[in-house]
Amino acid sequence: MLSRDSGGVGSYRLDMTLAPATPAFLDRLAQAVPAVRIDPPSARWLEEPRGKWTGQAAAILRPSTVEDVSTILRMCNEAGIGVIPYGGGTGLVGGQLTSAEGVLVLSLDRMATIRASVPEDNMIEVEAGVTLQAVQQAAADAGRLFPLSIASEGTACIGGILGTNAGGTAVLRYGNARDLVLGIEAVLADGTIIRDLKRLRKDNTGYDLRHLLIGSEGTLGIITAASLRLLPRPAQRGTAFLAVDNPAGALSLLHKLHSELGEVITAFELMHRQGLDFLAEFFPNMAHPLENNPEWMVLVEVSAATGCADALQDALGAAFEDGLISDAVLAQSEAQRDALWAIRETIPEGNRMTGAIMSHDISVPLSQLADFVARGNELVRAIAPDARINCFGHVGDGNLHYNVFPAPGRNRAEYKELQDSIQRAVHDLTHELGGSVSAEHGVGRFKVGDLERYSDPGRLRAQRAIKAAMDPNGILNPGAVLSGVPLG
Missing domain, CATH: 3.30.465.10 (Uridine Diphospho-n-acetylenolpyruvylglucosamine Reductase; domain 3)
Structure with a gap:
């Protein structure tokens, strides 16, 4: 199992029986691919970004050519040794971590040309x-x-x-x-x-x-x-930070802008006041663009060869008249645009510094998004009445980051017994509304159980068959995505 701190949830099995990478095997590997770097494991390679989980490895392999990768995998496959691929280490679902003993981490950081x-x-x-x-x-x-x-x-x-x-x-x-x-x-x-x-x-x-x-x-x-x-490269961009009444109002605004502006809309990001409250606590020098403190906000950006900034301003003027927005700031320079985007892009860091009870990366059909937010809040507060909820994300494509936080003065460890219930409630609702419990972060090891619980049986069977055909010895990222894969 993965080593977890009190912020963990559930259990994540490694069902494959693999051979450990022994010192003798590493010596043979070094002789076969002398250009590869073989480093001892360290925290850099074995901790996920939030510091909640820790993995282990026998060694870190750092090849510099595709031919070296080929030799490494061939030898590991013949010996039945697990290999965990490692990119930038920014994944949040445990795809780059395992607690299985004797596996090798394969970092591609030296293949950077x-x-x-x-x-x-x-x-x-x-x-x-x-x-x-x-x-x-x-x-x-x-x-x-x-x-x-x-x-x-x-x-x-x-x-x-x-x-x-x-x-x-x-x-x-x-x-x-x-x-x-x-x-x-x-x-x-x-x-x-x-x-x-x-x-x-x-x-x-x-x-x-x-x-x-x-x-x-x-x-x-x-x-x-x-x-x-x-x-x-678009010659012109238009960026605006807007106050909306609620998620339903944000979607009405999105549909109106699509009707009037077409495909020039590049981004449409929904934010809740809770996220900006976290920023005010940890980044007090970050200015809030709107005078009031609205409960819901949208960051919208358009880009095109020409004319899109003026078109956005006109469309937002019409949206004011229709009551879809109550306040707005339009960036007048690149520096102002960067400042608006800095708010949205710093929200995850504010979340990390606060310490979530549970984080969810979900997507639902746009027609179900407002219902998800309302019902999700009710379900979570029925389990943890004093919890704070920060719901934000790429609402233009239905992807929400729905994160639950402790009440002020409390920490996430105090909610340990409620974590599984919160996650199950949020994911059950997502599935009921035709959504996905993994919108953009993947399955990794932390969501293996969710994949098995919510996937269509036929789809899951096909995925297992593909895995068995392409990796019959189960050496590639063992325990990630699929658990209990029948092999051989």
Whole structure:
């Protein structure tokens, strides 16, 4: 089992019986791939970002080429030794952690080369250890845009981002990570290298292994490089911070803006006052953009070649007249835009510093979102009447981060006996409303039970069959995503 502090919940089994990586095996590995670095395990590799869970490993392997990865996996597969892929370590569902003894962590941090940037093809080819921020900068240097944006982009690496099919703030306009990938390079469990780094938009030559591996969290193969789509850089952006009555009002505003502005809406982020209260406590110098302290707020951004900022201002004026917004601040400069986005992007840090009882990454159909918020609040407060709820997220695509916090003066350990009940209530409601209990963070090890509880049986059976076919010895990220996989 994973080692957990009092903030943990549930149990996470490792059902595969694997051989430990012995010193003798590591010596043979060092001889076979002398360029690979073999480091002793340390907290950097074994703790998740919130410090709630700790894993273990026999060693940290740090290859620098896809051929080295191939040799490592071939040898581990033959010996039956588990391998945990590691990107930037920013995952929140335990995908990069295990308590199984004798496993090896395979870090791709030394595979951090931007191999090619071809603006004529609107493509950039990067290795898995390149950070998202570095890809964004390389795209900008080429006069292009790589639109994926997440709070941890300075640390999160492309391999992990593709492994979890990350979303972020621009999904409404540009889609999830998989929508921005043209081709991949990956290594399968037996060491087979898939070299499929194409620049093509159209390629119907058989099964699309790219999309099978993206989102598989390193359980079917390890992505070592990718060719990514680039887009034209928008010449103009418009950004506004708005007060709305409630989530239903936010959705009415979204539909109105879509009708009037079309597809220029890049982001539409919902925030609750509780999140800004946390920011006021821990970041007192961060200014609140609105004079009043509304209960619900929206950050909206549009981008286009020209004219979108004026169009947004006109549309918001009409929304005022319709009673959909009660206050608004429009960014008049890039610095003001950055300040508005800093509020939204710092909310997770305020949450971390407060210390959540339970955090939920869920998505529901837009038509059910307001119902989820109202009913979710009732369910949580029936279990923990004094709990504080911070609901925020990418409401334009139905993704909410629904987090529950202790009352002022109390800590999350005091709610330990209520954690499972809170999570079950939130996830049951999500499932009832046709939603997903893992919107953008993946399954990892912490949500294995949820996948089994809520997945369609046929879908789960197919997933297990794919895992058994591609990783028959169960060495790739063992215990993540699927538990109790019948192999052989």
